[in-house]
Amino acid sequence: MAYTPPVDAFRQLHASGCFVMPNPWDEGSARWLRGQGFKALASTSAGFAFTQGRADQDVPRDMMLAHLTELVKAVPDLPVNADFENGYADTPDGVAANVKLCIATGVAGLSIEDATGRADEPLYPFELAVERIRAARRAVDETGTGVVLTARAECFLTGHPDALNESVRRIEAYAEAGADVLYAPGPKTIADISAIVAAAGGKPVNTLVYGDVGLSVSDIAATGTRRISIGAALARAAWAAFIEATRLIKDEGSFKGFAGNGASAPLNPFFRDDLKARS
Structure with missing residues (x-):
């Protein structure tokens, strides 16, 4: 019998309240997190890269696809969200093709970021970034799977000089382009997180907590955040x-x-x- 990812369960988690979606890096860590009662898990590009003796962003696409397949097989009853970096392509058509490959691993969701990985131009130009999300949206729809699409604005993590305002601008555009969930990793204050939530226009927002920034789950939930991930x-x-x-x-x-x-x-x-x- 063909495997059907728990996409409906994943969507339901985003419908109300706030849930924590921790990030395993191998089968053992995934099984342990499942055993602790978490309802959904997400991959971590950096966490997996370290297990392969590589730096973050240095994992090739096919290696990542194989890893996602292993994570899904490790916890088949839980939704797995893929940290799919920048879609492993610059062009919208390339992103669309790779999104379909990612969906074929059995994930219930995936995220596409707007960071280029290049020091001279850390973020894709605005219009191209938006078109990449539109292409990812079309690709998801063409599969008929309903997989949850998350759009990431990497302004904080790439050191943009006006990170909050540029994140808000991009989050608003990505929501309009068809992203199901919006994500701007990096804000550390209630005010900044709240601004991102407002920019999403009622769509679910993922907030990253990658260290002790003095905020609890309940503090972040109070901003309207629907999902908390912890990256690497x-x-x-x-x-x-x-x-x-x-x-x-x-x-x-x-x-x-x-x-x-x-x-x-x-x-x-x-x-x-x-x-x-x-x-």
Whole structure:
């Protein structure tokens, strides 16, 4: 029987309230997050890149497609949203073709960002950026899957000199171009997050929390945000502990970095029970 992604369940999550959508980077982290009761998961381009010995943005398209397929197979009952970077293409037609490849992995949603990855021109020009979202919208519609399309304005993360106002301008345009969810990663204050929510014109907004910025889930939910993701924050937390433990061994001849290992005690029983349940 062909697999049908839980797109309707994903759309329902966006209908009201606010939910947290954490970002696993492999099958184990996905299964653990599912076991904690999260209702949807999202890939993280950076978190996966690190597992492949690559920097963020250095994962080729086909490698990412294979990874998305693995994540979907790991949690087939949960919606998975793909961090599909800039669609792995500059042109609208290229974005559309790649969106269809992404949908074929079984994801329930995907995001397309407007960052070029080039230092000389960090963001796609406004009109081209909007047309890229229109093309992604057409591609989703042509598949008939109803997969949730998220449009990302990368103004904060690319260091735009007027990041908030440019984000608002782009979010308004992407909403008009047919994005289902709007996303401007980077704001750290209630005022800025609220401005992004207002720009979306009633459509759901994703807010990124990639560190402790002094805001809780309830604080962010109060802005009208529908979805909270955490990007590579969990992967970076794991790597931070790994880096510090190896530093202590190398520089100080100490194994003090292992002091927190006791917190991993639930892993073996969890994965044994989880595997039995899946089998």
